[in-house]
Amino acid sequence: MDNQNTLTNRQGHPITDNQNVRTVGDRGPTTLENYDFLEKISHFDRERVPDRVVHARGAGAHGYFEAYGKVGEEPIAKYTRAKLFQEAGKQTPVFVRFSTVVGGGHSPETLRDPRGFAVKFYTEDGNWDLVGNNLKIFFIRDPMKFPDMVHSFKPDPVNNLPDPERMMDFLSGTPEATHMVTFLFSPWGIPANYRQMQGSGVNTYKWVNQDGQAMLIKYHWEPLKQGIKNLLQREANQIQSGNYNHATQDLYEAIAQGDYPEWELCVQMMTDDEHPELDFDPLDPTKLWDPKQFPFLPVGKMVLNKNADNYFAEVEQVAFGTGVLVDGLDFSDDKLLQGRTFSYSDTQRHRVGTNYLQLPINAPKNHVATNQRDGQMEYKVDAGPNQNPHVNYEPSTLGGLQEAAQSGKEHAPHYDASLVRQKLARTNDFAQAGATYRAFDDVERGELVANLVDALSICKPHIQSKMVEYFTQADPDYGKRVKEGLENAKRTGQEHTSTAAADQAKKQLEHMGHTSDRY
Template sequence: MAEGQPVVDPSISITLPMFGGGAHTTLGDTLLIETLAHFARERIPERVVHAKGVGAWGEFEVTNPEISKYTCAKFLDTVGKKTPILWRLSTTGGEKGSADTVRDVRGFSVKFFTEEGNYDIVGNHIPVFFVRDPMRFPSLNRSHKRHPATNRPDDTMFWDFHVNQPESVHALMHLFGSRGLPDSVRRVPGFGVHTFKLVDNSGNFYYCKWHFRPEGGTTSFATAADAASTASQNPDYHHKDVWDAIAHGDYPVWKLYLQIMRPEQAESVGRALFDITKIWPHRDFPLIEVGKMTLKKNPQNYFAEIEQAAFSPSNMVPGVAMTPDPMLQARMFAYPDAQRYRIGVNYTQLPPNRSIAPVYAPYERDGITTTKNYGSDPNYVNSTLSPGVPARAVTQIRHLESVPRTSSFGLNEIPVGEEDYVQPRQLWQRVFDDAERMKWVGNCAGTLRDVPAPLRNAVVQMFSKVDPLIGKMLTAKMNEDKLHL
């Protein structure tokens, strides 16, 4: 039994004979009661978004000695230094039982188990996001999920949200391109999306963005039909792909890069500094190699190691700091709060989240399922009755949080204007080739087939602001599809 008592046969219940024949179980069969009670409670709430994900263990190795001049983070201070990591990649909108190969933004998360505590990069597989105001985040995700009446994904609901929040047009350009249907999670890029700060030993700071690039290049399904066919045959296709690769020693590898911006360059990028619907141009802020991440070990128990894994952009180490990005600020609260609800207030003590660095925080104690409770140490800050946290560590962390911030960028409501269409237009005109443009139009038009005409026209008008050609091609494709119905 769970309390350690031996049992004769755990596969049968105890029964007592009944008068007149037959038998019945009793409440005295504590093993039966315990087994049924635990079974009814063995599920935990799935993630509200990113519910279905594949994960693996690995390591990160520093390859560039120049990185240490930008940050005092110890896990980046020496070439060849290796840090254990936990990686998870997920779809966003679907439930745990949904198919892997749907068109969706993938979540790309990495937890670095450093000597100074856990550092999480929690991003996506596209470089921008749909909204820049955190108040819109719940509505965004609801619009990508099931309709409350039909309980089915709903294209009308999807497009109604985005037409009314056209700041999402840049992310939509990525989503309906080839990148929206990756054919292998081993070939998926990752982006931190937000702007962060790096801080050096002298207290100087630099703005930065994180980029993971798969060593084997980025690949996608040739057509949406191919992805749908794969989903019908194996809805867990991506899970099998990465598991088999690791099991056979074909370890997935990503190179980690940084874009770095000096504070005096911030004015040159304007709103793009903290607006996650925009990128930093690579020609102005080229990628600098940091190191490589290699996945080497599959989980031995998915629930214990991946389902209970908790990632948050609030998990930072000395040498990395937050910025006034409103979406980042909101996520730094919302993500840990979601984990407290989903797996409990002491989720940081679970194996996939447990720091390898010493943890001393007796003012965070007690609660459900705690495994470390600090013995007789008083449970308040600045006690003279226990050793506490070394003063230098506290001073350093507080210093990083108080790094001066630029004050020249207003973070109030920003109306959608011409600036929001510039980068999507560059993506369409300079990055997409003719074949990709045709594919994009076909992918987008397919979701507009059953949308009411006024909304369909509004979608065409929104993309026409990116480039009039998109509107014309969408209209032509929809008329063509209508003729073939």
């Protein structure tokens, strides 16, 4: 290979497309033979031991989910046969882990960062994990880009120092991130604590009813009695100067004092088709579904009423996966969701161990009987009560386990498309970012622009220009204000060669705040 700068995989094969996984059509399911993606994400999953690669800093608690038995005013059985939702008042035990994303296990909880919001439901049909974030969208839509995204957000691999220019360099080549950047650098960049933040599944899922009919679904957690609160920049600075565990402490003390936080689980529903009337693809995780067109419909509430007995055994070792679904819940063809589904479980086996599901915090509370045996730290055999101990395979006529009966008609989507590597046809990367900018109040817009200017002021001119171009496409006033801010920063000596400006920009990158509840 003549060009030594050509990107390759670890086998030395040149990579011709590092942006898209291979799918059936531009919006169809991914395929298992995505070798370059599987190799890339498998290596990424193993880059850090023993901390999580992302979401290392976290807090958690036990509680319960109480179903309403309906979705909006309709019986929920019309849309899903998942048992935990069917009966009004039915309670399902849960464990929730909140987290920051980029920082290490002891990083301050005031850093500007999305927040993880992961819920494990211990249902009668086994575990269901709803793994999401506080913000309702994400930076990217294709999982091929996930390792590169996280690498750019993490400290420099040479000096281990945070460097906003690396992050902005990646974002300047990722136009679909403009909407998420608008939220992250606005007053929504730092929730005041874990109790007073929203949660979202981010990805598009499906509900399946008894007849095998499916609906596209978005999940949202909305705080009930505690409300929503974010921090102003100066408030975040003040808190961090005296306490970098403030969110963990707030959650623990509230529950210990009997002030149990509550969230209502709402869903947005859409028919399972391409929706050509929309100017974006509903499977795109960088997009919001307009709540006026697809309203938030409450389906139940969650209460957290018990702290963990041991942080390491529960909060640290709890293991989630986007593929952990129960009957009546299903995947969509959201590419990012399908990539995450491989990555999460692969990471847990690497980080916690082959038998991580035997740990009490991860073990289902219903009957478990499997032919999967052995591996590191195996200490029990999950077998049926009448299973022949010599039989660890299926099918068998010698007393082995048998397949379960189907509880309803299986959902069977149909595909007729070529296997390709390409992005979604309807990207529309800037319209929603502009709408969000215009929906902000004056304080929020001012904070957004100031924080972007501080972060971009240390970046090279071509990175600044590209980001200003994106903001301008989102909204002319948005781009104009960031451009003027950068020009003013240059005139006042805050150029990218200034060490003082670099330090300040790093701080601004990690902090933010304000209070609002509109999104």
